[in-house]
Amino acid sequence: MVAIINYKAGNIRSVQNALNRLGVASSLTDDPEEISKASKVIFPGVGEASTAMANLRSKRLDKIIPELTQPVLGICLGMQLMCEETEEGDTKGLGIFSTKVKRFPQKVRVPHMGWNDFTLLDSELFRDIATLDDMYFVHSYYAETCDDTIATCEYGGSFSAALQRNNFYGVQFHPEKSAGKGGRLLANFLEL
Amino acid sequence: MLKRRIIPCLDIQNGRTVKGVNFMDIRDAGDPVELAKRYVDEGADELVFLDITATVEKRRTLIKLVEKIAAHIDIPFTVGGGINSIEDAGNIILAGADKVSINSAAVRNPELITDLAKAFGSQCVVVAIDTKWTGDMWTVFTHGGRNETDLETVSWAKSIERLGGGEILLTSMNNDGTKSGFALDITAKVSEAINIPVIASGGAGSKSDFRSLFLNTNATAGLAASIFHFGEVPIPELKGYLKESNIPIR
Numbered sequence: 001m002v003a004i005i006n007y008k009a010g011n012i013r014s015v016q017n018a019l020n021r022l023g024v025a026s027s028l029t030d031d032p033e034e035i036s037k038a039s040k041v042i043f044p045g046v047g048e049a050s051t052a053m054a055n056l057r058s059k060r061l062d063k064i065i066p067e068l069t070q071p072v073l074g075i076c077l078g079m080q081l082m083c084e085e086t087e088e089g090d091t092k093g094l095g096i097f098s099t100k101v102k103r104f105p106q107k108v109r110v111p112h113m114g115w116n117d118f119t120l121l122d123s124e125l126f127r128d129i130a131t132l133d134d135m136y137f138v139h140s141y142y143a144e145t146c147d148d149t150i151a152t153c154e155y156g157g158s159f160s161a162a163l164q165r166n167n168f169y170g171v172q173f174h175p176e177k178s179a180g181k182g183g184r185l186l187a188n189f190l191e192l
Numbered sequence: 193m194l195k196r197r198i199i200p201c202l203d204i205q206n207g208r209t210v211k212g213v214n215f216m217d218i219r220d221a222g223d224p225v226e227l228a229k230r231y232v233d234e235g236a237d238e239l240v241f242l243d244i245t246a247t248v249e250k251r252r253t254l255i256k257l258v259e260k261i262a263a264h265i266d267i268p269f270t271v272g273g274g275i276n277s278i279e280d281a282g283n284i285i286l287a288g289a290d291k292v293s294i295n296s297a298a299v300r301n302p303e304l305i306t307d308l309a310k311a312f313g314s315q316c317v318v319v320a321i322d323t324k325w326t327g328d329m330w331t332v333f334t335h336g337g338r339n340e341t342d343l344e345t346v347s348w349a350k351s352i353e354r355l356g357g358g359e360i361l362l363t364s365m366n367n368d369g370t371k372s373g374f375a376l377d378i379t380a381k382v383s384e385a386i387n388i389p390v391i392a393s394g395g396a397g398s399k400s401d402f403r404s405l406f407l408n409t410n411a412t413a414g415l416a417a418s419i420f421h422f423g424e425v426p427i428p429e430l431k432g433y434l435k436e437s438n439i440p441i442r
Contacts, residue, residue, distance in 0.1 A: 011285055011286070011288060011290065013262070013286075013288055014262060014290070017262055017263050017288065021263075021264075021266065046312075046313050046315065047312070047313045048310075048313065106387065109387050109389055109410075109412065110388070111315050111358060111388070113358075113359065113389050113412070114194050114195055114196075114389070114412060114413070115194070115195040115197070115237055116193065116194045116195065117193065134195060134442045136267065136268060137194075138268075138315045139315075140314070140315075154193065155194060174268075176266070177266065177267055177290065178266070178267075179232060179267050180266075182266065183266060
């Protein structure tokens, strides 16, 4: 079973809908035991970072998530919360990825909203996905590039479009809203 | 590079698409999900569903429809029409819409923009502006263009940004339905005055209208309805044409 972490951070059902379209059963859950036992864990989220982090803490999920050993995929805010810290609400993150999350500079339109291509490194997450493919992004904060960066995107500078450390993966874009290539990425994750 | 977006708009009444469509291989042209799927296959970047029913009992039909769209469509979509409160918006977002579009309610109660942004995030909150040139300024209209306000369009757009709106859907009533092109003047002014994305709407009649929009304004998206429904401007052809013009397009 695939667990989708449910912590009151926006419309996370869209991730479950995407898995349904791939024919994969999943459960929306905030139960630490169910999350720990799942074959794969997806950590989605849209919304504000400090509120989302407080919700995670209230369920002790901030302790559970970094200890997971199965493949974990953070999406958008989920990915950002897996970093060391974020400027949004001066929030301390889970510290899985060795990078910080910052607000986009004023010189670009914010939120970064729409389809953007990205430059990717070799990763099993990107099988059948190429550098010129576009994914759907919507965010006002970005993760700086670091040793864990496996894909970069250009918008007001270069930022991490995807991160990986051991069994932990994160994508800034929304694969569940990125048509065929987004579905491919989710399928790649599920096949890990 | 961030791509400019092409957005078809579907008018919904009692859970069905209204206005005719002439796509050949759609089993049921009145089914919004069928039409939406067709647009996704053609490469639409987002979809907007505008509910023109807006009576209370019919809203339940809309919620069911939003759930069905969310289950079948794998690109972002916005739902607008008759959203008056945080409860209306919340029901639509929880049913699976990525964004809600508010219009008259935002003019009547600008705090609603802030409340929605706090509850669901700015990225969820599209504020639609219907604007018309009234001789000495571009004036904001509400209630489907029936009511004139005393708001000037650029200053209202700035207020929307300050209040926490995530995106503006700007429709020129002078241009809407004319197929004579987008209102480049006001679209340029609004998109230069604010730092949130602007979707231009009203007046698209040809591929070159989108080219002019993207070359002459900072609008990040162009929206149209009938020219897509009737196949006058097929989306793949439009996108190919814009790419040839070196406009960043998915």
